[in-house]
Amino acid sequence: GVGDRAAQIIHGALMALVILSVGAVILESDPDNAARYGALFRAVEYVAVAAFSVEYALRIWSAPDHALYAAMRPTQARIAFVSSVSAIVDLIAIAPFYLSVLVAADLRILLFLRLARFFKLARYSPGIRSIFAVLEAERKALAASGIVLFGVVLFMATAMHIAEHDAQPEAFRSIPAAMWWAIQTIATVGYGDVVPHTPAGRIIAAISMVMGFVMLGLPVGIVATAFAEEIHRREFVVTWS
Amino acid sequence: GVGDRAAQIIHGALMALVILSVGAVILESDPDNAARYGALFRAVEYVAVAAFSVEYALRIWSAPDHALYAAMRPTQARIAFVSSVSAIVDLIAIAPFYLSVLVAADLRILLFLRLARFFKLARYSPGIRSIFAVLEAERKALAASGIVLFGVVLFMATAMHIAEHDAQPEAFRSIPAAMWWAIQTIATVGYGDVVPHTPAGRIIAAISMVMGFVMLGLPVGIVATAFAEEIHRREFVVTWS
C-alpha cells in the first residue's frame, strides 16, 4: 500500500544518511579535508543527528504498537524498547553529538561513538543480522580457539626468543617482542619487519607456519559450519511458511 | 557422427583462438613487445576478430533452431538470443575492434573490452559455469559479509589511527590512510609497507589478525558450502539420468 511505499522510502533515506554520515566521519579524519570541507562535514552531521533523533523519538513513541511489546503497558513497552540492543545502537548514533555540546568529551572516544552508527545498517539487512547471530552463537567455541591460538603463539614465540635472541637481540629481546613475530606468522600475515636469520629460527618459523595452517581450520570450521546451518535454516523457513 | 566431430574441432579451434588472442593482448601491453612484435599481434587480432565475427553472425542466424527459442518466431528468437549474456560476451569480444576503427575510443577501456573475450571460455566449460552460478546464487550472503568486513576494517583502522598517529604521522594520518593498513592485515596479505611501531598499535594489529581469521570463515563457508552442494546436485543428475 501507500504506507508500505512511504516506509520503504524512509528506510532507504535513513540508510543513505548512515552511509553519508559515516563517510563524512572517515573523510573528516584527514586534517586537509577537515580544513577544506569542514562546513560540509558539519552540515552532514547536523542533518544526520536531526534525522536520527526524530527517528529515535518516533520509535520510542510507537514502541507500544510493536508486536514484540503488545502484551505490555505503554510505559513498560517504551522502557523495554529503550533497553533493546537496536535502540542502544540508535542512541549511540546521536549521543556523541549532544555529549560534545554539553561536556568537553575526549575527541577520540567521540570518533568511535560516531562510527558506531555504522551498526544501524544491521537493522535493515537480514544477512548482516545472520552473521552477527552466528558469531554470537559460536562465541564460546571461538573463545576456546582464541585461547589455544594464544597458547601456540606463546610457545612458538618463546622458542623463537631462545633461538634468535643472540642473532637479533633487539627484535627478539623478550617473549612479548617475539610474540609480535609469532602472531603475524601464525596468522599468515607476514609483514616481514621481523624475520628469523638463523637456521634454527627458520625451522621454528616453518613449524609456526604449519601450525597456522592447522589453527586456521578452527575458526573457519566453526564459522563456516554455523553459517551454512543458518542459511539452511532460513531456507527451510522460507520453504514451509 | 561427422557433424559432432566437426563441431568439436570448431569448438577447440575457437577456444585456442580465445587463449591466443588474450595472450597477445597481455604480451602487447609491454612497450618492448609492442614495438618488436606489433605486426604479429595485429595479425592475431585480425584473425580472431574475423573468426569471432563469423561465429557471432552464424549464432544469430541459427538462433531459431536453438531448443531454447523453439517456441518463438525467427525474428523474436534472434532478438532473444542477442540479449542473452552469452551473446553479449560474444559481442564484447569483437566490438572494441570495430569501435577503434570507427571512433577514437579510450585505449584503456578498449584494453578491458578486448580481455573480456576471456569469458568466452566459460561457454565451453561446465565447471566454470558452476563457479559463476555459485557466486551468483550467494551474492547476497557475500555482500552481507563484505559489509561486515568493511565495518571491521573501519573500526580497526580508526583504533590504529588513534594509537599510531603520533608515532607515524604520515602512514596513519587519517582513517582512510589507516584503512590501507587494516585491509591488508585483515585479509592476511601483509605487504609490510605500513607496520605499527608502538606496543598499543601492535596489540590492535594482533586483534585485527585474529578478526581476519574469523572473517575468512564467512566467504569460505558461503562459497565452500554452496560449491559442495552444486557438485552434489550435478552428481545426482548424473546418477538418475
Add this chain to the structure above:
Amino acid sequence: GVGDRAAQIIHGALMALVILSVGAVILESDPDNAARYGALFRAVEYVAVAAFSVEYALRIWSAPDHALYAAMRPTQARIAFVSSVSAIVDLIAIAPFYLSVLVAADLRILLFLRLARFFKLARYSPGIRSIFAVLEAERKALAASGIVLFGVVLFMATAMHIAEHDAQPEAFRSIPAAMWWAIQTIATVGYGDVVPHTPAGRIIAAISMVMGFVMLGLPVGIVATAFAEEIHRREFVVTWS
C-alpha cells in the same frame, strides 16, 4: 550447595593464578622488566608454586574418591592418577621451581616448563578439551597432509633453486635455502625477505601460491569437518540427556 560454591571460587582463583603466573613469566623475559620488577615476579612465582603444590598434593590425596578410580585400592588409584595427562601437566607446573632449587638447570628449558602451566587452563574448559580431542583424533590425516606439504615445498624449492640460482646466488644457493622461500610462499605468509627476480622464478612462485591455496584445503577440511562433528556430538548429548 555451599561446597559447590566453595569449589567454584577455588577453581576461579586457581585459573586466575595460572593467568597471573604465565603473565609474569612472559613479562619477566624482558631484561628491563626483570631488573625493575624482579621481586614482584618472584613473589607471584612463590605464591603460584605454593598454591599449585597444595592443589597437586590434595588431588593425589583425594584420588581414591574420584569416580574414575572408584574400583581401585587407594594406592593403586593414586598411582593411576599420578600417571594421567592432567596430573603430569600439574606436576610440570611446579617441577621447574623445585628443580631450579635443587640443581643448576638450563634456564631455557625451565622457561618452557614454567609456561607449560598454561595447559592447566584446558582442565577447566570443555571447549579447549574439544579442540585437543579433534587434533588428537585427526593426527594421522594431519601428518599425511604434512608429508604431502613437505613434498610440495621440496619440489617448488628445487625448481626455484634451479631457476634463481644464477640471479641470486646467496638467497637460493641450495635447496634448504630455497625451502625457506618455499614454505613462506606456500603457507601464504610472504615475509618478502626472499623474492624471485627472474620471469621463470616468478612463474614458479605463482604456481607455488596456487599450490598453497589447494594445500590449505587439506588441514582446513580435516580440522573443520572433525570440529563440526565434535560440536554436533556435544549438542546431541545435551539434547538427549
Add this chain to the structure above:
Amino acid sequence: GVGDRAAQIIHGALMALVILSVGAVILESDPDNAARYGALFRAVEYVAVAAFSVEYALRIWSAPDHALYAAMRPTQARIAFVSSVSAIVDLIAIAPFYLSVLVAADLRILLFLRLARFFKLARYSPGIRSIFAVLEAERKALAASGIVLFGVVLFMATAMHIAEHDAQPEAFRSIPAAMWWAIQTIATVGYGDVVPHTPAGRIIAAISMVMGFVMLGLPVGIVATAFAEEIHRREFVVTWS
C-alpha cells in the same frame, strides 16, 4: 607370522632409506656440504640405488603372484606391473643414477628425478594415497577454479597496470608485470616488493584482496568436502568389514 614381521622390517628399512637419500640430495645441493661430505652423499646414493634396484627387480619377478594380476600369464602380469604408476615411480627412483653413468645428462633434470623417489613414501601410507586420490578426483573442479582465478588475476592486473603505470612505470610497466603483483595479492601472500602508491591503486588492491578471500573458498571447498567424504568412506568401510 615371521614372514609378516620380516616384511614390516624391510618396509621400514626401505622408508628410512627413502628419507635418508632424499635428505642427502637436499643437503648435497649446498656447495659447501657437497665439498665437505661428498663421499658420504655418494655412499648413501650407492646404497639407496642398490637397494631400490633389488626391490624393483624382486617386484617385477613376483608380479605374477600379485592378487591384481592373478588372472594373467606371467609375462603379461610383469608388463602390466611395469606400466603401473607405482612401478614407474620405483623406476624413476633409480633411473637417474644409471642414466648419469651411461650418458652426460642435464644435472638439473637429474636433481628432479632423484627427488621423485620421495613419492615412494606414498606407497606405504594410506593417508597420502587418500590425498592424491582426492586431488585426482577433483582435478576438473580444481582446474575450473584455476581458470577463474587466472581471469581474476588478469583483470585486477590490467586495472592496476592502468592505475599505477604513471606512478611506478617500472613495476607496473605491462600486464605481465602487474600480474606478479596481482597473484601475490589475491593469494594473500603479499611479499611487499611491489605495492601500489596511488589512492586508485590502493582501492584496486583492496578489491583484489576481497576477491582473494572469495577465491580461497573455491579450492578449500572442493578439497575439504572431497577429503571429508574420503575420510567418511574409509570409516564406513572399517565399520562394516
